[in-house]
Amino acid sequence: MEKTITQRSAWDKVLTKLQKRSLWMLHYCTGCGAVELPPTMTARFDMERFGIMPMVTPRQADILLITGYLSVKTLKRVVLIYEQMQSPKYVVGFGSCTINGGMYWNSYATIKSLDQYIPVEFYLAGCMPRPEAIIEGFTELIDRIGEGKANSWEDYYKNYEFYRKNQEHVFGTIDTRTDIPDDAKYFKIGEVEK
Amino acid sequence: MNTFLLLIFPLAGFLIAALFSAFSKKGLVVGKTFAFLGFSAIVLVAIMAKSEIGSIIYGPMMFGWQLQFGLTAISWYFALMISGISWLTVVFSLGALREGGTYPMYYAWLFAKNLGMLGVILSQDILAFFIMWEFMSWTTYFLLQQGTKKARSTAMGYLIYAIIASMILFAGIIFLHQASGSFGFSEIASTVAGFDMRTLILAAVLLLAPMLIESAAYPLHRWMAPAYSSAETGITAFLSAISTRIGLYGVAIFLFTVLGFTAMKKLSAGHYFNLQVVIMTIGAFTMVVPTFTALFQHDAKKLMAWHSVGQGGYMLVGLATATSLGVAGGLFHIFTYLTYVTLILFCIAAVEYRTGTTNLNSLGGLIKKQPIAYVGLLFGIIGLAGIPPMNGFVSKWLIYRSLILGGHPFLALAAFIGTLGTILSVYKLIHNIFLGQLPERYNDVKEVGFFMQLPIWILMLVVLGTGVFPGLILGWVAKIQVSLGVEPLAVTLSGVQASAGQLNMNVVSSVFGATMLVAFIIFLIGGRRRIVGQYNNYAAGHFLDKTVKYNFNYNFYSAYEHIFGKRFLNPPVKRGEEGLVALVERASDFARRIYTGGLNTYLAYSLGAVILMVVILKGAI
Amino acid sequence: MNSVIGLVVWIVFYPLIAFTVGVFLGGYGRKFTARVQRRVGPSWIQPFFDVIKLMRKRTNISHGYMHDISLMMLVSGTMLSLYFIPVPGFHYFSQFGDFVVIIYLLLIPSLGMALGVGETANPNGSIGISRALQMLFGYEVPFVLTFIGMAMLNGTTSMYELVQIQQSGGIATWGIVTHPLLGIAALFALQGMMNEKPFEVIIAPHEIATGPMTEMGGKYMGMMFIQHLINLFVELTIYANLFLGGAKNWFELLFKLFVLFTLILSVNSVFGRFRTDDAMRFMWKIPLPLAAIGVVGIMLGIG
Structure with a gap:
C-alpha cells in the first residue's frame, strides 16, 4: 500500500516538474497596469524564458492575470472566464486594487478584495508592480507548482457556496453554464485520494 | 429473357402506375407498395441478366431496320447502377413521400425514366438508341416538373437543351446511315475506318455533342443545376446520380465502340482538330x-x-x-x-x-x-x-x-x-x-x-x-x-x-x-472530458443564450467571393446565354410586329408575295 | 524474420522519432524567433513541456463526439501520411501508396480539424477554418504543380523512386538543382503549408482568438500540439524528399530539415501577416507561374 503511493507520486513528481515549465497566461486588463506587461514579455525581461506565454482564450490558459481594479460589471466577466478555464488554473491578482481596492477603496463601483469571489493563487502588491516583481511572482508560482502546493483552484470546487454567495451579493444571479459542484463530482476534484 | 424483362417491367410499371394514379388520387400506401415491388423486381432481373451478356434480342422493324437490344459488359454495369439507385430512391420515398404534393404521378414517371435509361443502355444500334434517348429526355422533363413551383420553368430550360441535343443526334444518325448504310453499332464500326477525315470529324461531333449536352459538359451545362435543384430532393438524387451519366455512357459507346480506336487515333492526330x-x-x-x-x-x-x-x-x-x-x-x-x-x-x-x-x-x-x-x-x-x-x-x-x-x-x-x-x-x-x-x-x-x-x-x-x-x-x-x-x-x-x-x-x-x-x-491518456452545451462557449466574456446568434455561416468563403465572386456568379457563358435569349426575344418581337391587324398591311404583304413568286418563277423558268 | 522484426520496430518507433524531431524543431523555432527579437527564449524542448502540461489538465470540455473524433482524425491523419513518406531505412509503406496518396492523406487532418472546430460552435473557429481552407487552396495548387512536374519528368509518382533517382548523381541530380523554378515555387508553398508568417492568418490571435484553437483546451490542445510537431517533420521531409534528394542516413536528413526550417523561420520572424485574399493572390502570382514555367520547360524538354 505504502509502496504504490510512493511510486505513483514519484511518477507524478517527474511530470509535475515538466509541467511547471509551461504556463500560459490570459491577461485581463480592463483596469490599469497592462503597460507593465509588454516589457515583461519582450526583450528586457523575456517571460518566455520560463515557458510563460500569453494566450488568447480561457480554454487554453493556465494563469488568469487580473490587473488593476475590477468594477462590479467586469467581475461578472471574470467569473465567467474563470469558470471557462480548465483546471488546474491559477489566478494572479496584480496591483493593490485587487488586494484591497487600492485607491478605489471608496468607490461604489469596484470590488475590494478579489479572493472573495474567486480563489487567488497569489497577489502582486504595488501600484504598479514592476516587471521584476512579476517575474519574481511567477518564478515563485512555478516553484509552488513543482512542489505540488499551488492548489488554490481546488478551493473553488470545495467551497463553491462561499464564492457563489459573495458573487451573488455583488451582482445577483448569473448563468455561466457551468455547474461547479457537479463538475467537482464528475472530475473527482477535492476527493481524498485513497 | 431477362434482358427483355428489363424493358418490359418498367413499361408495365409505368402503365399501371399511371392508370392507378389517374383513377385514384389517394392510395399512397398502395402506390408505394407497388413501386417497391416493381423496382425490386427490376433490380433482381438486372442482376440475373448477367448471364445474357453478349446476346441480342430483336425489336420491331423501323425504316427497314430491325431494332436491336442486348447486354454488353458496360451496359450491365449501367443497368445495375440504374436499377440499384432507382430501388434506393423508392425505398427512401417510402418514408419521404407524403400525401399530396408531388404524388401521384411520381412513381409513374420514375418507371418511365427507368424504361428510357435502360432502353438507351440496352440498344445496340443508333436508331434504337435515338428512340429510347428521346423517350428518356421526355420522361426527365416530366420528372423534373415534380417539384417546387419554380420547377416548371427550370424544367423547360432542360427541355430546350434536350431538344437541341436530340436534333443534333438525329442529324448524326441520318448522317451516319448515309455514310455507312446501316444503323447497327458493329456495322458502322466496321465501315468507319474507310471514312475520310471530314466525314469522321462531322460524325464525331454530331454523335458526341448531344452526349456532352446531356452530361452537362462545359459550356453546355447551364440547364442542369437550376433544373435539378428545384426538383423534389429524392428525384434530384436520382437524376444527378445516374440520369446525367447516361450521356457519359453515350460518350464511351460512341468513342470506343462506334468510332473505335482507329478513328480516335486518326481524329487525334490531326493538326487543326x-x-x-x-x-x-x-x-x-x-x-x-x-x-x-x-x-x-x-x-x-x-x-x-x-x-x-x-x-x-x-x-x-x-x-x-x-x-x-x-x-x-x-x-x-x-x-x-x-x-x-x-x-x-x-x-x-x-x-x-x-x-x-x-x-x-x-x-x-x-x-x-x-x-x-x-x-x-x-x-x-x-x-x-x-x-x-x-x-x-x-x-x-x-x-x-x-x-x-x-x-x-x-x-x-x-x-x-x-x-x-x-x-x-x-x-x-x-x-x-x-x-x-x-x-x-x-x-x-x-x-x-x-x-x-x-x-x-x-x-x-x-x-x-x-x-x-x-x-x-x-x-x-x-x-x-x-x-x-x-x-x-x-x-x-x-x-x-x-x-x-x-x-x-x-x-x-x-x-x-x-x-x-x-x-x-x-x-x-489525457484527463476526463465533459460534454458541454453550445452556450458554454468562449465569447470574450459575453454571456451567450438563445437570443444571441453566435454563428458564422453566411458568406463563408468571403475572400473567394472578394476575388472571384463576380466572375463565377456572372460568367461569360451565362451572359452568352442571356444574349441568345435576348436575341430570340427581339426576333420574336419583330415577327409579332408583322401582324398589325390592319387589312391594308395584309394586302400589301399579299401583293409583295405575289410579286416575289412571279419573280422567282420567272427566274426558275 | 529479421526484417519483420525490423519492420515492427520501425512502425512502433517511427512516430516517436518524428515526434521527438518535431519537438526539437518546434523548440528551435521558438528559440530562433526569440533570438531574432533579442530575447533569451524558452527551452529547446519547450513544446514537450507544453504537451505534458496540456495532457495533464484535470478538467477538459468537449462540445460533442465529433469534437473528440476530429482530434483523433487530426493525429491519425498526420501519422498516416508519416508512414507513407520514405526516410532512410524505412520505406516499407511507400510501395503501397504514392505521392498522390500522401497529398490526399495530408487532407485528412485538415478535414478532421475543420469538422471538430465546426462542432465547437464558435464563430472564431469557423472563421479560422474558412481561412484555413481558403489558404489550403492557395498553397496546395502551386505545390501540387511542382510535384506533377517532378513526377512527369521522372516518370513515376512514387516518392521512394523520386528519392532514388535524385540520389543517383549526388547534388547534381537534386530537384532543386535540376529544376530550380519548381524548387523555389514549392518553397513558397511550403511556407504557407506550415502556416508560418506571412501566411499565418488562420491563427491570427489578436483577430479571431487563435481561430480553430479557440475552444480547444487541455488534452484537445495537447493533441493539436502533438499533431503540429509531427507535422513539422512530415512537411519538411516531403520537401527534402522532393527537392533536396532525400537522405542516405538520418544525420543527413536531420541536417537538411534543420537548414530548411531555418530558412522558413527567418522569413517567419521578420514578416507581418497577409490578409487571406492577399495571401492567395500572392500564391497565384508568384509561386504558381514559377511552377507553371518550370513544368512547361519540362514538357518542352528543357532542363
Missing part, C-alpha cells in the same frame, strides 16, 4: 468552373447540383485519355460518384424532411439532432472530396495518375483544383447544416424514420466498402475495358497493380485504422 484534346479541355473546364460556382451557392441542393456538373468532368477526362488507367478511372468514377452523391442528397433530404428547408444560411448545429444523417453526409463528402479510405479516392487516383504519367500536367492540375474546390464547398455544406450553433427553432427536430435511414446505411456501407476493397467494382471495370478494346487494368481486390507504383487500399485503410487507435489511446 484534335478530338482528344478538345474533349479533355471541355472536361477540364467542367471540373473547375462548376465546382467553383458551387462554392458560392446558398442552397444545399443547388450546391450539390453544381457538383454533379463538375464531377462529370473527371469522368469525361478519364474516358478521353483512352489509356488503361484513365478509362478505368472514368468508369469507376461514374460508380463512386453515384454512390456518394446519392448518399449526400438523401441526407440533405432527411434534413429537409424535418426542417423544411435546404437554405444553408438558416440551418446549423443539427449534428445533435440528426447524427445518422450527419454521419451519412460525412461519408458522402469524404467520398466526394476523394479522401481515403472512401471509394471516391480510388477513382480520382486513377484519373490523376493517368493524367500525370500521360503527360498532361495542367489537366492534372485542373483535376486537383477541382478537388480542392470540392473540399471547400462540401465543408461549407456540412458545416452550415450540421455544425455550428443550433437555432432554437430546430430544438425538437428528430432523426428520420427507418425507410429513410435504410438507404443511407446501405450507401454508407457501399461507399466505405468499395473504398477499402475497390477490386469489387474495378474487376468488372477491367472486363468492360476488354469489351471496349482498351487494355485492361491490373486489378487486385485491394487496389491496382500498375506498372509504375501501385495502390493498396487495404494497407492504407488498415494503417488508418491503426493510427486512429493510437490517437484514441492518446485521447484516453
